[in-house]
Amino acid sequence: MMLEVRDITVDYDGVVALEGVSFSVERGEVVSIIGPNGAGKSTILRTISGLLRAKSGSISFKGKEIHNLPPYRVVEHGIAHTMEGRRLFGLLSIEKNLLLGAYTQKNKSSIHNKLEEIYALFPILKERRKQLAQTLSGGEQQMLAVGRSLMAQPDLLMLDEPSLGLSPVLVKKIFETVKDINQKGMTLLLVEQNVREALELCNRAYVLQTGRIVTQGSGKELLSSDLIRKAYLGI
Amino acid sequence: MIEKRTEISERRRTMFKVKERVFSVLVFTVVICLCAVSLSLGQEKVVKIGAIYPLTGNLASTAMSSKRGLELAADIVNNYYDLDIPFARTKGIPGLNGAQVKIIIGDSRGDPKVGMGEAERLIKSEGCVGLVGAYQSSVTKTASQVAERYGVPFLNSDSSSYALTARGFKWYFRLCPSNETWAQNLVSFIKQVEKEKKATIKTLVILHEDTEWGASSADMQKKYFTQAGYKVLDVIAYPAGATDVNSEVLRVMKAKPDILVMNNYITDGILYTRTFKTLNYNPQHFLTWCGCSEPGYIPAVGKDGNYFFSYSEFAPELAQKRAVVKQIMELYKKKYGENINENTVRAIPAVLLMVDAINRAKSTDPAKMHKALMETDIPADQLISPWAGIKFDPKTHQNIYARYVIVQILNQAYKCVWPPELASAKYVWPWPEWNKR
Amino acid sequence: MEQLGKLLIQMIISGVMMGFVFSLIAMGLTIIWGVMNIINFAHGEFLMIGMFFSFFFFKYVSIDPLFSLPMVAVLLFIIGFITYHLLIKKVLQGPVLAQLVVTFGLSIFLVNLAVFLWSADYRMIENPIASGKISLAGIAVSIPELVASIGSMIIGAAVYWFIKRTKTGMAIQAISMDKDAAAIMGINTDRLNAVSFAVGVMCVGVAGALLSNFYYVFPEVGSFFGVIAFATVALGGFGSIEGAMIAGVIVGLAEIVGGFLLAPAYKYAIVFAIYLAVVLIKPTGLKGW
Ligand SMILES: Nc1ncnc2c1ncn2[C@@H]1O[C@H](COP(=O)(O)OP(=O)(O)O)[C@@H](O)[C@H]1O
Ligand SMILES: [Mg+2]
Numbered sequence: 001m002m003l004e005v006r007d008i009t010v011d012y013d014g015v016v017a018l019e020g021v022s023f024s025v026e027r028g029e030v031v032s033i034i035g036p037n038g039a040g041k042s043t044i045l046r047t048i049s050g051l052l053r054a055k056s057g058s059i060s061f062k063g064k065e066i067h068n069l070p071p072y073r074v075v076e077h078g079i080a081h082t083m084e085g086r087r088l089f090g091l092l093s094i095e096k097n098l099l100l101g102a103y104t105q106k107n108k109s110s111i112h113n114k115l116e117e118i119y120a121l122f123p124i125l126k127e128r129r130k131q132l133a134q135t136l137s138g139g140e141q142q143m144l145a146v147g148r149s150l151m152a153q154p155d156l157l158m159l160d161e162p163s164l165g166l167s168p169v170l171v172k173k174i175f176e177t178v179k180d181i182n183q184k185g186m187t188l189l190l191v192e193q194n195v196r197e198a199l200e201l202c203n204r205a206y207v208l209q210t211g212r213i214v215t216q217g218s219g220k221e222l223l224s225s226d227l228i229r230k231a232y233l234g235i
Numbered sequence: 236m237i238e239k240r241t242e243i244s245e246r247r248r249t250m251f252k253v254k255e256r257v258f259s260v261l262v263f264t265v266v267i268c269l270c271a272v273s274l275s276l277g278q279e280k281v282v283k284i285g286a287i288y289p290l291t292g293n294l295a296s297t298a299m300s301s302k303r304g305l306e307l308a309a310d311i312v313n314n315y316y317d318l319d320i321p322f323a324r325t326k327g328i329p330g331l332n333g334a335q336v337k338i339i340i341g342d343s344r345g346d347p348k349v350g351m352g353e354a355e356r357l358i359k360s361e362g363c364v365g366l367v368g369a370y371q372s373s374v375t376k377t378a379s380q381v382a383e384r385y386g387v388p389f390l391n392s393d394s395s396s397y398a399l400t401a402r403g404f405k406w407y408f409r410l411c412p413s414n415e416t417w418a419q420n421l422v423s424f425i426k427q428v429e430k431e432k433k434a435t436i437k438t439l440v441i442l443h444e445d446t447e448w449g450a451s452s453a454d455m456q457k458k459y460f461t462q463a464g465y466k467v468l469d470v471i472a473y474p475a476g477a478t479d480v481n482s483e484v485l486r487v488m489k490a491k492p493d494i495l496v497m498n499n500y501i502t503d504g505i506l507y508t509r510t511f512k513t514l515n516y517n518p519q520h521f522l523t524w525c526g527c528s529e530p531g532y533i534p535a536v537g538k539d540g541n542y543f544f545s546y547s548e549f550a551p552e553l554a555q556k557r558a559v560v561k562q563i564m565e566l567y568k569k570k571y572g573e574n575i576n577e578n579t580v581r582a583i584p585a586v587l588l589m590v591d592a593i594n595r596a597k598s599t600d601p602a603k604m605h606k607a608l609m610e611t612d613i614p615a616d617q618l619i620s621p622w623a624g625i626k627f628d629p630k631t632h633q634n635i636y637a638r639y640v641i642v643q644i645l646n647q648a649y650k651c652v653w654p655p656e657l658a659s660a661k662y663v664w665p666w667p668e669w670n671k672r
Numbered sequence: 673m674e675q676l677g678k679l680l681i682q683m684i685i686s687g688v689m690m691g692f693v694f695s696l697i698a699m700g701l702t703i704i705w706g707v708m709n710i711i712n713f714a715h716g717e718f719l720m721i722g723m724f725f726s727f728f729f730f731k732y733v734s735i736d737p738l739f740s741l742p743m744v745a746v747l748l749f750i751i752g753f754i755t756y757h758l759l760i761k762k763v764l765q766g767p768v769l770a771q772l773v774v775t776f777g778l779s780i781f782l783v784n785l786a787v788f789l790w791s792a793d794y795r796m797i798e799n800p801i802a803s804g805k806i807s808l809a810g811i812a813v814s815i816p817e818l819v820a821s822i823g824s825m826i827i828g829a830a831v832y833w834f835i836k837r838t839k840t841g842m843a844i845q846a847i848s849m850d851k852d853a854a855a856i857m858g859i860n861t862d863r864l865n866a867v868s869f870a871v872g873v874m875c876v877g878v879a880g881a882l883l884s885n886f887y888y889v890f891p892e893v894g895s896f897f898g899v900i901a902f903a904t905v906a907l908g909g910f911g912s913i914e915g916a917m918i919a920g921v922i923v924g925l926a927e928i929v930g931g932f933l934l935a936p937a938y939k940y941a942i943v944f945a946i947y948l949a950v951v952l953i954k955p956t957g958l959k960g961w
Binding site: 049050051070071072074075078080081083087088089090091096099100101103104148152199 | 838839842843845846849850852853854855857858859860861862
């Protein structure tokens with residue numbers, strides 16, 4: 001098991017956001033977490049990356065406990081997190097954003113190679129690499145956010161609503177990219193509200209409601225389950 | 236069984252430890268309280284005098300000197316000293332069964348509002364029978380309003396704003412001269428210079444920091460110089476906390492006056508000295524007020540301070556004429572290891588007069604103290620200040636015998652040059668140019 | 673007319689020279705604000721400490737302020753670093769009020785400590801290497817002021833380079849734009865906060881050391897420069913380093929030229945008026961984020 005989250009409880013100043021959440025991700029998998037707004041999806045990712053502390057429970061990654069580490073140590077263990085809303089460094093150039101993604105990397109030539117790899121994946125970023133990140137369009141910003149995470153050369157990439165606020169065409173494109181990244185060997189933990197696309201893409205998925213996991217299964221199983229069809233797909 | 240007992244006693248012991256600690260703290264507290272009570276019972280009645288000074292803020296070093304003056308005055312009253320000054324050879328206040336004097340100091344931080352609050356506290360919470368202070372005229376103004384409201388005497392020996400006595404307060408008395416006195420003294424001095432040095436002095440510029448003190452001093456100077464037939468080319472106000480005074484000096488240079496009359500504190504005084512030198516500004520002379528007389532000024536500027544005229548309310552030269560001045564200077568030097576300075580001298584008479592009034596009134600009753608203050612007539616030989624005595628104008632309560640002396644910095648020391656009867660050195664006029672020293 | 677022209681040139685030179693010193697002071701303040709969102713009310717007091725250190729090096733070990741400058745810089749960096757760990761760090765997560773109170777309290781504490789340790793007296797470094805003046809065609813340039821402005825420019829440029837061109841500087845910029853995003857890039861935000869605070873304190877301390885060549889040293893000196901620093905940072909835009917640099921020069925010029933042309937009494941009012949004018953057009957200041 002690459003990532004194992006066991007029975008975590010998280011609160012914001014006493015207001016419970018997650019209660020006894022457990023799940024796991026295996027190497028090479030795409031695992032989705034779906035659920036309505038405010039269910040606690042982002043909270044899960046923030047807890048894994050160390051931005052939040054779980055009140056109880058544990059998180060292990062590649063066999064090591066990581067739930068007590070500060071964010072910068074979690075990155076060193078190989079987890080990259082693309083936060084909801086991109087969270088780019090708007091007043092820095094695209095290239096500097098990407099280089100900051102590689103902050104933990106020491107090897108200059110491997111950073112350079114990775115940069116070229118990202119540019120190959122998103123040619124538009126190369127074209128605009130001297131421009132400030134805030135001048136990019138929504139879709140381009142999302143590419144940059146994903147690219148910046150990949151620069152850390154992680155073993156696990158966590159994506160928080162990568163399709164948020166994008167036009168249908170771009171949503172499709174983002175999902176293609178995600179699939180592409182996975183096929184190149186990246187393990188993915190995907191949080192989405194575009195339930196259908198997410199379920200079609202993933203190997204397994206967990207459904208979160210008000211801080212608890214209410215059901216889980218393979219993407220296909222869930223696509224055909226009544227609960228999902230009624231609540232999320234509107235069928 | 237034995238084990239059990241040891242266990243119990245062990246536990247007792249730890250319990251006792253806690254109790255013991257609590258108990259000893261209690262005992263300690265009670266003992267301290269008893270000591271305090273017995274001390275205050277054992278002592279004679281204590282008369283509290285409140286003092287308001289800017290202990291923190293940019294006048295802190297000045298206020299430190301004043302504080303020493305207050306301490307020294309209280310010490311002289313409370314203990315036996317062989318000095319030719321009233322209350323030195325007795326312990327406490329004779330007219331009040333030897334009551335001791337205690338000075339309670341409030342920190343105004345140089346802020347009129349804070350000073351007001353402190354005055355309130357000193358009168359209401361501390362029970363002070365009278366107030367002294369408060370150095371800056373702006374603070375004295377508000378603090379004395381509080382004294383006026385509560386009907387307790389406010390004796391002021393170090394604020395010079397003319398406006399303070401113009402208010403006609405019942406409880407406010409000023410021992411020291413005002414900025415009106417200073418303007419008159421300056422004009423007399425310049426007239427004398429014209430005669431003695433055959434100098435042609437026709438124009439002047441007045442430079443002042445923009446608090447009430449500086450502004451009202453400048454008003455008075457403008458009034459008296461104009462009356463005496465001199466032309467005031469410009470009156471320039473500037474912020475008291477300036478970090479740079481280039482624009483001020485350049486404006487003065489543009490106006491080209493014969494003399495520059497300045498009203499400044501020490502910080503800006505140092506800054507001006509540097510800027511005059513850098514820009515090589517040389518009028519016939521500089522007449523400064525206040526800043527150049529602060530104890531920190533000469534150490535800070537060194538030789539560059541030479542030749543500035545300034546004022547003083549203390550003339551060490553008096554030591555040769557009045558025994559008491561010499562005695563106080565020696566006493567101070569012994570106590571604090573440095574020479575007494577003007578700000579210390581200024582703080583002393585207010586406390587001594589308050590004591591004198593209580594002594595004559597044989598009471599701390601405000602009405603009786605007020606009557607005694609109005610009847611004050613102290614001759615010059617009992618004073619350490621260069622005043623001609625203390626007697627209050629019945630309406631304004633300004634000491635009609637108050638006056639300043641004019642000093643010049645020569646060889647990095649203040650030398651009295653006016654009035655002629657106190658002069659100890661010949662003054663240098665005109666100003667020796669910066670480049671030619 | 674010719675005289676007025678000369679006076680004007682004189683003023684512009686003096687104004688720009690003081691301006692560079694203001695820039696350096698403001699840079700320190702704006703870095704601290706930008707990175708930690710903390711208003712460092714004790715900024716002026718660190719200036720005071722820098723001045724006192726220079727003075728003591730001169731007085732007790734006879735090292736000229738110019739040569740003790742690197743040592744003062746290092747000492748202030750260390751003091752900033754320690755201050756961060758002892759105080760600032762503790763309140764960063766806390767309520768805004770605590771953040772205001774802590775630096776405000778620190779400023780009062782430092783002033784009183786200085787009065788206690790060193791007394792409230794005014795001190796001046798007499799005859800430092802940087803003294804005297806250069807006179808050219810009736811225009812006087814004070815050498816200590818010139819040295820202070822060139823020194824401020826050099827240090828300011830070095831700090832600018834550090835923030836804009838080094839990896840650590842880039843990380844500091846990242847934190848100032850988005851703390852959480854920076855953290856998940858692998859940036860140790862706590863350590864870089866400490867570095868930023870220390871750099872900010874070092875900037876103002878160096879400015880103090882440079883000022884000590886011609887400005888008097890006393891415990892309350894910080895409040896004078898502190899106020900100007902706040903106005904400068906506000907004018908330049910909170911958190912903007914370029915803004916602080918430009919605004920420093922504007923403030924220096926406004927103070928002197930404005931003071932001369934209008935009235936010295938209003939020279940700080942003029943600075944404030946310029947600030948208001950800029951804010952009306954661009955609420956975030958000249959270069960605000
Ligand atoms: N910073 C915060 N402070 C307090 N409550 C928060 C904060 N962030 C999220 N919450 C609350 O926690 C719950 C889960 O939020 P979140 O994880 O963002 O949900 P999701 O990502 O599933 O939309 C919500 O009720 C939300 O209001
Ligand atoms: Mg979310």
